[in-house]
Amino acid sequence: MDDKTEKLNLKREVGLVGAISLIAGTMIGSGIFMSPQTVLFTIGSPGASLVVWACCGLLVIMASFCYAELGTVIRESGGEYIYILKTSGPVVAFMLIFSSVLFVRPAGVAGISLSFAQYVVAPFYTDCPPPVLLVKCVAAISILVLATVNCLNVRFSMSIQVFFMVAKVLALAVIIIGGLVMIIRGHTENFENSFENTNLGINPIGIAFYQGLWSYDGWNNLNYVTEELKRPEVNLPRAVVIAISLVTGLYLLVNVSYLTVMTPKELMSSSAVAVTWGNKVLGSWGWIMSVAAALSAFGSLNGTFFSGGRVCFVAAREGHLPDILAMAHVRRLTPSPALIFTTVVSLLVLIPGDFQNIVNFFSFTAWFFYGITLSGLVYLKIKKPELPRPYKVPIIIPILVIIVAIFLVLAPIIDNPQIEYLYVSLFILSGAIVYIPFIHYKLCPGLLTKLTVFLQLFLEVAPAEKNL
Secondary structure, three states: OOOOOOOOOOOOOEOHHHHHHHHHHHHOOOHHHHOHHHHHHHHOOHHHHHHHHHHHHHHHHHHHHHHHHHHHHOOOOOOHHHHHHHHOOHHHHHHHHHHHHHHHHHHHHHHHHHHHHHHHHHHHOOOOOOOHHHHHHHHHHHHHHHHHHHHHOHHHHHHHHHHHHHHHHHHHHHHHHHHHHHHHOOOOHHHOOOOOOOOOOHHHHHHHHHHHHHHHOOOOHHHHHHHHEOOHHHHHHHHHHHHHHHHHHHHHHHHHHHHHHOOHHHHHHOOOHHHHHHHHHOHHHOHHHHHHHHHHHHHHHHHHHHHHHHHHHHHHHOOOOOHHHHEEEOOOOOOHHHHHHHHHHHHHHHOOOOHHHHHHHHHHHHHHHHHHHHHHHHHHHHHOOOOOOOOOOOOHHHHHHHHHHHHHHHHHHHHOOOHHHHHHHHHHHHHHHHHHHHHHOOOOHHHHHHHHHHHHHHHOEEEOOOOO
C-alpha cells in the first residue's frame, strides 16, 4: 500500500447556521412543552417558576462558555468524555462513557421519544389519557426512523435539523404572540401576588431545576461534533452565544404566555401544556399546537441522535468500547455501528421508562459529570496556562458552575433521600469495576475480533481517523 491511500475521516460539513440549529434545535425539544407544569408544581408560585427558568438559562450560558473554551483547547469530538479523558484520566472517562452509553444518552432519547408520541396521539384521545402501549409503540417507531436517516447521510440529517428548528421557533412565536395579545387586553390577574406559596426547601428547588434544565439539555451538543464543524475556533463560541441566548429568551416569554392564558391551577393539572394553551386561545385550531409540539420533539430527537452516536464513536476510537463502534460507513461516512448500538439501548430503556423519573435521573447523572468536566477546565487553567486558547473565560465562571453542579447533585439526596439515587450512583461507580478486567487487562479479546470482522463486512464499515 502506498502513502497516497485516502484516509477515512468524518467530513467538516457543519457551518454556523447548522451549528446554531444543532444547539437550539436540540434544546427546544419536548421540555418546554412538558416541563412548565412540573416546575410550577414543585416551586409553588408563578413568579418563582419564572426565576427558575431564568436561572437555568443563566447557568447554561455560563457552562457553555466554559465548554467553548474546552472545545477550542481540546479540538476533538466527544464532549465531556474526551475532556475528562485528557484531564481526569481513563478510569473516570470510562465511568462516564459506561453510564452515558448504557443510560444517560438512551434515557434522553427515550424521554424525548415518549413526549413526541404523547403529542402525536393526543388529538385522538381528547377525553381520556392514551393507552401506554400505543404511546410506547409510536415512540419506538420514531426512534427507528431517525436511526435510519442518521445512518444514511450527515447532510440530510442536518437539513432535517434546520427544518424542524424553524418549525419550533414558529410554534413558540405563536404562543408568545398569543400571550402578548392577552396581556395587552389586560389579562394580568395571574401575576398578582406572583410569589405567594413559594416552596423554599432544598429539594423543591433542586427538582424544579432538574425539570427546567431538562428543557435546556442539548446546550453542549456542538462539543460532541467539533471535528465536523467548519472553523471550530470561530464558530463554536459564536454558535453557543447566539443559540443559548435565543432559547433562554424564548423560554421566558413562552412561560409568561402560559401563565397569562392559564391560571397556575390549570397549568399544573395539564398533561400537555401547549395543547391546553392551544384549546383556550386558538379554539378549534388547538390541534395545531399538538402537531407543533410533536414536530419539536422529533427535531430534538434527531439532534440527540446525531451527537449521541458520535460519543460512542469517539470512546471506541480511544479503546474504551469495542472497535466496531469506532468505524464509519465506507461510502456514506456516517458512524453507523455506533448509531445502531445507541438505537438498540434506547429501545430497551423505553420499555420500562416513565417520563418524570427518566428526567430526574438523567439530570442527576448529567450534572455529576458536568461538574467533573468543568473541574478539568479549572485544572487546565491553573496547571497548563501555556496551551493555545483562541477563546478564554474568567476562572470564576467554571468555579461558580461547579458549585451549582454540586448543589444540584446533592440537593435531592440530602433533603429527600430516595433509593433510586443510590442505584444510579452505584451504576456510575460500577463503571470502574468493569474497567479493570475488560479495558485495563483486555480480557476476552479473541471473541470480539471475530465478531468485529463479521460486523465490519456485514455493515460495510472501516476504522476512521481523527479529524483535527
